[in-house]
Amino acid sequence: MLSLTGRVKLDPRLIVEEAMNTGERRLIVISGNDSPEVASEIAKIWLSKREGRLLIATHMGINLDRIPLDDATSIDFDQTEEVLGGTWDILIADISHQFRANDIGRLIEVVRGGGLAILTIPPAEEWINSMTEFQRRFMVPPFESRGVRQLFKSRFLSSIGKRGTFLLGEEVRGELCGRVSKDRAPIERTGDPLFDLCAxxxxxxxxxxxxxxxxxxxxxxxxxxxxxxxxxxxxxxxxxxxxxxxxxxxxxxxxxxxxxxxxxxxxxxxxxxxxxxxxxxxxxxxxxxxxxxxxxxxxxxxxxxxxxxxxxxxxxxxxxxxxxxxxxxxxxxxxxxxxxxxxxxxxxxxxxxxxxxxxxxxxxxxxxxxxxDEPIRYPPDDPVERWLYDFLLLDAEPGEPPKNLEATYREISLDSISEEYLRKFYGIYILAHYRNRPNDLATLLDAPHHFARSLEAEGEPIVSIHLAEEGGLPNSLLEDMVRGMRDLPGHMIASRIVLHYSFKSFGRLRGWRIVRIATHPELQGMGFGTRALAEVEREARGKSVDWLGAGFGATEDLLRFWVRSGYHPVHISPSRNTVTGEYSVLVLKPLSEEASKLTEEVLKEFKRRVLASLHDVYFSLNPMVARLLLKSKLDGGKAKLSTSQRSRLLGYVKGSYVYELASDAIHEVVRSYFWQGKDCLTPREEAILVAKVLQGKPWETLKSRFGVKEPYELLREIVSNLLSCLDGLRDEA
Structure with a gap:
């Protein structure tokens, strides 16, 4: 048996007693080559005093045999979502080989009050200089030589030692808090079996x-x-x-x-x-x-x-x-x-x-x-909950909006950013986006090709920007990507354009993907997001970056923001996200001459696909979103009508023919309008054309969706206006 008191300066028995006496949780991080064995000994101390449930989490079972404890629930880190809602008294998680922020957030919270969360790592310096499986996905070409920054691990280790948390190993940190019991007020028993199920x-x-x-x-x-x-x-x-x-x-x-x-x-x-x-x-x-x-x-x-x-x-x-x-x-x-x-x-x-x-x-x-407000598993003000929220910035919020809104653009050094600034910077994301995860924080801090910028006023961030470098890929990889043999993580935009459009040369260009951009919630609608994009573009041009881009779940407001800022939609996913119900869209803004030429070719292929698929693959796509996807201007695409089509189209506009007799000709001129990116109609009129002519929605859908009592006559009027917009077509008709 290991000599715990000889190995560390703080007897773990005292930590166990304090957890039990206060009813609070305690977090113990053990570093060293024998950390799994030490964790087992500490768990045995706890179990010698009280019966309890034990949860063990490892990566692919590595080091599991070094935690010789019976009657434990063992899971892989890929299963952490499955234990949510369960409760354990002791957690032992070996984070030597896998250290994902999302997993830590889930696992810590299944430990009940009076219990222990024990995390094990090899010697701290060895761990800091190694890569976990989560970090390996950052090492994508051509950024491997830069190396992972290891800021997230450093943040983790420096956070240990505050109230209720202990580091045991080559270095010892943490102080006992005292032995004051925190008894809860007893819950009222009503005699109603349903209310008595409440905790x-x-x-x-x-x-x-x-x-x-x-x-x-x-x-x-x-x-x-x-x-x-x-x-x-x-x-x-x-x-x-x-x-x-x-x-x-x-x-x-x-x-x-x-x-x-x-x-x-x-x-x-x-x-x-x-x-x-x-x-x-x-x-x-x-x-x-x-x-x-x-x-x-x-x-x-x-x-x-x-x-x-x-x-x-x-x-x-x-x-x-x-x-x-x-x-x-x-x-x-x-x-x-x-x-x-x-x-x-x-x-x-x-x-x-x-x-x-x-x-x-x-x-x-x-x-x-x-x-x-009252926790189920542990008392209010549990120190481990406070540690978790501070470490993962779960409750980060932006500061008060400054009075002087004269904004400046800042290149942020993630190595030296203050904790206060980071919390405000990240807090803007939390209030502006609905899909933030702790893993996003770890990616920003560690990935060698990710970096941060901000728009700030009076030294306070008012727009937070998270960017990632893409492209600059070697020919050997591009050949594999064109053949569909490889999809490079970290190159969201470059890889899809190479894979879906076979434009291999695009992968050689250098680009910046805007991973996140968010404005302080009290300053939205004032143009700061647009100003921040302009500053990013200015910097990118100065550094000879070929393109800027972004990927997101397409909503009308979000897509309008990017289109208004000069970005072109170049890709849409073939199916909706099962959670959000949105289609994922990529937008692109070329900066160099070569990128502009390639982007025009991509846009032609993109428009062909969307225009040919709205009646089928994208039948359920919001028409307001669809019209924005088609706003890029392209040369050519003039409507090609036969003599019969011209005659029936003219008859439809004059009221001699019903829509159904001229639908093929109407479809041709609508396709031409959107191909050329004309801007003669209102957004509502364009959306109605998309819904009826390109998607083939029933008349009843037009009535309900757009609040139209007489959709037949309205569509006739819109088509008439459209013909006036297309060069010479009305006269020819």
Whole structure:
């Protein structure tokens, strides 16, 4: 057995006692060649005093045999999402070979109060100078020689030693906090078996509020909290009561992943058990996807599908990770429960509060709101929770907007940026984007081809910009990419243009991809985002960069911003994202002469594909988004009409023919209009042309989508205006 007291200056037995006595968690990081064995000994000390559950996480089982503990649950880091909702007393995670920020966020939070989170690494200097599997994906050509920056590991090690956290190894950090017990106020037992399933007073209060909102026929109930407060559990209990005691026959639950609703289903079953109701779960690949009872059913759908289905009761869990446009689709009728983490690794919950709740409150839609504060697994003010939020910047927020808004462009040195500036810089992302993950922070800090810029006023960041270098690829790799044999991570735009359009020479050009750009939420709409893009372009031109680009889930507002800034859409994914319901789009702005020539060729191929696919592959694409995809101006593309087509087109415009008799000719002139990137019609008129002529939507769809009473006559008028726009075509017709 290892001599713990001889190896370190701080006896781990005291850390174990302090955790048990305070009811708080303690984090222990062990460094050294024997760190897995030392972790086992510390776990045995804890287990010698109390029974408990043990979770072990490793990368592909490496070092698992060096943690000789029985009755433990062992998982790979790729399975961390599967343990969410579970509770363990001790965590041992060997992060020697895999160190992903997302995994740390998930694993730390499954440890209950009084327990230990133990992380093991080799000697600290050896670990800092090695690469984890997560970091290896940064080493893409031609940036390998620069090396990973290792700033995220350094950030991790320097964070250990604060209250409740300890480093044991060659260096010892951390101080015992004292032995004051933190007993919780006992939860009120009501005698109602459903309310007695609640673990905290907060849960009981929220359960009553959900039931009251349903009885009062509110349209929505919004529940927010930090992670670990039992939101999903109380929603599951409420669902069991509403479904069992009301006339509702069907309900849908949704989340960005099927794993996200498992706790809801589990507590739905516990609630039905408490009411003596028999049920039948439908399980697929070990996960519950539906529950049937008493002729009723509750089932899971992806967010986009759940928003469209017609049922009277819907539950949206982790709403912060779902676009606001999709969230508002849930408010069409019935009762919807929205649940969101305010601070957590799932997404930007504070952004959800600003973007969704702000609009909901102004809409006049009847709704109720509640917030939960009391943790389920550990006491309030748990020091390990505070450490996790500080380390991963989960609750980072921008500073107060400066009074003097005279902005300057700043090149940020990630090696020397202050913690205060980093928190404000990253906090802007959290409030502006709904798909932020801790892994994004690690990528920014470590990837050799990623870098940061900001627009700042009075020394405060007001626009945050995350960029990545792409391109400059050797011919040997480009040959493989053209043949579809290789898709290089880290080269999102370059690889897709080479792969999908076979323009090998584009891969040799150097580009900057704008990974993230976000403006302080209180300064949006004032032109700072556009100014920041202009500054990035100025710097890129000065450094002989060939192109700028970006990739994102296409919404009308976002795409309009990029098109207005001179960026051309050059690629759209063939299918929607299952979580957001959006198509992914790449935009490009050429800076050099060679990039301009290649971009024009890419645009021709892109327009051909989109124009030929709107009736099929992109039939469900938002017409307002589709028209923006087609705004780039190209030479040629003049409408080619036969004598018969010209005659029928003229007859349609004059009212002699119905649309159906001239549809082929109308399609040809509409295709010509969008090919040339004309700008004679209003955005609404263009969208109507896309919907009817290019996508083939029914007339009834035009009525409902665009609020048109007489779509037949409106379309005739739009086509007439279009002919006036196309050079000489109306006269010829």
């Amino acid at each position: 905290t007073r907060d849960q009981q209060r929220v359960l009553r509020s959900i039931l009251d909102a349903f009885k009062e026929r509110k349209r929505a109930f919004i529940l927010t909290a930090n992670r670990g407060r039992g939101k999903s559990a109380v929603i599951g209990i409420a669902l069991s009561l509403i479904m069992n005691r009301s006339k509702i026959r069907s309900a849908v639950v949704t989340s960005p992943s099927i794993e996200g609703v498992q706790t809801i289903f589990n507590f739905l079953m516990r609630g039905l058990d408490a009411q003596g109701v028999n049920y039948e779960p439908l399980i697929r690949e070990g996960r519950i996807i539906a529950l049937r009872f008493k002729g009723k059913d509750v089932f899971y759908l992806t967010p986009e599908s759940a928003a469209e289905v017609e049922v009277s009761l819907k539950v949206v869990d982790e709403a912060a990770s779902i676009p606001v446009t999709t969230l508002f689709k849930f408010l069409g009728g019935g009762f919807t429960i929205f649940s969101s983490t305010i601070h957590g690794y799932e997404g930007a919950g504070r952004g959800f509060s600003l973007r969704f709740l702000g609009r909901l409150r102004k809409s006049g839609i009847p709704h109720a709101e509640e917030r939960m």
